[in-house]
Amino acid sequence: MRIALDAMGGDFAPEAIVKGAVMAAHELKNDEVILLIGKEDIIHSLLKENGYTGSNISVMHAPQVIEMGEHPTKALTQKPESSIAIGYGLLKAQKADAFCSAGNTGAMLVGAMFSVKATEGVLRPSIASFVPKLSGGFGVMLDVGANADCKPEVLEQFGELGSIYAKYVLDIQNPKVGLMNLGEEEGKGTVNTQAAHQRLKVNKDINFIGNIEGRDLFNDKADVIVCDGYTGNIILKMAESLYEILHEKGMTDPFFEKFNYEAAGGSPILGINGNAVIGHGVSSPRAVCNMVLQAQKMAASKLSERFKKNFSS
């Protein structure tokens, strides 16, 4: 298995990325390789600095870098030799089983749509995020920002995409799907969520448990939380800021520690023909390590093939 990793993406790249790769390498099996993509001289010297001499990391040269502030589509067109373009090229050619980057989020999304493309039948691929549960473990929420507006049929598909992810990557049997709403009752919500509720209710591929509310985010009502990207993004950023506030106040607790983005490492893109994970811009080595391990698990569970199978039927 080969996991491509953008060595140049992220606020602390390439140092933090290479460090994170070395951490992850120690967790991999013999036949699992991290393919570090970026300026090879810099990467080699950083690997040396970190004392890595193992065989779980190899390096692929990419002379160009897409910076954090660049316009995604323009940057991808103008920089075909960038680490993100090359990473997706490898994913498309099946020379990598997964690709992850803590770089330009927009470029990671656009790159996915341009190269491996959406799974046939999937209306809108989605970025998912982990939701820590009070009882332990994580749930998954989608979308968290790729699609601000979502039609009911798109929200319905998020239920399927999230269920597949929860089942095969989070190891949750028969994951419970909840629709984020302003009330539990079926008739509550926006015109869109009301219509989505009706679609989710009759979808036989998922275990829909109905509407959930903002107070249910961290309890066990739902493993898969379905919402549009506008709502998911607000929830995610609010949770992140609360983690920071608690941290600054010196209030620590194992549950709230799971709010730390480092725990999951990155947000998977669901509903594309490949396994891709987007890391946080400020990714630390620990976050990069966890992002790689998440990508490894997605690849090992053949996630993108499962999407394909689900939506082709």
Added chain:
Amino acid sequence: MRIALDAMGGDFAPEAIVKGAVMAAHELKNDEVILLIGKEDIIHSLLKENGYTGSNISVMHAPQVIEMGEHPTKALTQKPESSIAIGYGLLKAQKADAFCSAGNTGAMLVGAMFSVKATEGVLRPSIASFVPKLSGGFGVMLDVGANADCKPEVLEQFGELGSIYAKYVLDIQNPKVGLMNLGEEEGKGTVNTQAAHQRLKVNKDINFIGNIEGRDLFNDKADVIVCDGYTGNIILKMAESLYEILHEKGMTDPFFEKFNYEAAGGSPILGINGNAVIGHGVSSPRAVCNMVLQAQKMAASKLSERFKKNFSS
């Protein structure tokens, strides 16, 4: 000044309500009276039990009660002698300067629309909620559930309604209005929030500072947070649940203590011809006391008249 208070509304009514009224009565001036509406024999005996003999509370009999689970419109039609119907009757006849209840939220909303009605020019009255700020004090967020879907022109008006509330009740000079969104940049968001941004930007009656994100809820970027009722409701319930989680874990802090609904006591209805506050169903005496004091402040600052003046021009 007369503040009407529904003695029968709320999970712990009438005991908690009467207790809360007695607490509030001690804070009022000589000419400020709480009008307790409900079954008078019960109220009188509870006032006696609580040892209240002052002149800041009077009682008005209401033989009927709208229960928490009743259908709002049906209940109001079938129970004209209920405490909520009588309370709004007093507000409409200007025999009360404010009305508050911890009872059936739907009936409180529908009652407002049937009796005092929306301020002329206001498309959709809104329920607002307090947002504790890290730097101290509170901001105000609206809508938090009265209107799931909100057109851009409705969101624009929320900016005005919230500004008036922030200025006259929260004593914030030139309150900063922020539009809750998934990114700071002007072009970000849903079709609706993008259009609302353009309207808010050119509205000369408010101090619009642009988009804010989920992470800005508790910082000083905005005093007035504008969003649709679906989003506001999710944010509010998520914050409430986090307060409960912290509480259960024994993690206390003055900032998070302000998440307690008791601190504000209730959510004002903004954009109607009268001052009305809806309390939490589980309202404790402390919450009821603060709800009455909030209603007192709304009445003292002539809030509903200010709405009228703003939207008539």
